[in-house]
Amino acid sequence: MREVSTTAAPAAIGPYAQAVEASGFVFTSGQIPLRPDGTMVDGDIRQQVEQVLRNLDAVLAAAGLNRKHVVKATIFLTNLGDFQTVNEVYAAYFGEHRPARSTVQVAALPRGAAVEIEFVAVRA
Secondary structure: EEOOOOOOOOOOOOOOOEEEEEEOOOEOOOOEOOOOOOOOOOOOOOHHHHHHHHHHHHHHHHHOOOHHHHHEEEEOOOOOOHHHHHHHHHHHHHHHOOOOEEEEEOOOOOOHOEEEEEEEEOOO
C-alpha cells in the first residue's frame, strides 16, 4: 500500500490519508468542500460540489491519474433535495465517462458540509 498526498487539496483532518494505492487501485478518502488552505466553501450546494471535485482532481493527479480512471463514486448528502443539482455538476464533471455510483443521505458530515464524495480509481 502506498499513501497518496498533495498540498493541492486540503490536508486530512484526522488520522487517515488523502488516498491510498493498492494493487493498481486508488481509494480516495471522502472530500468535503474545504479549500486546500483548510477553509470551508460557504456557497450553495453547487459551489460545494465543485470544490469537492477540484479536491478529488488534485488527489487523483497526485496519484498520476485523472477522472477518466474513476470506476466508482460514492456521494454523501445531508439533503437528498440537493440530488438534482449534484447530478448536474457531476454529469458536467465526468462528461461521457460513467463510473458506478452510490448516493446516500446522511444525518451529518464533518464541519457542517452538505456533501462529501469519495472515488475508487484504477490504474489502467
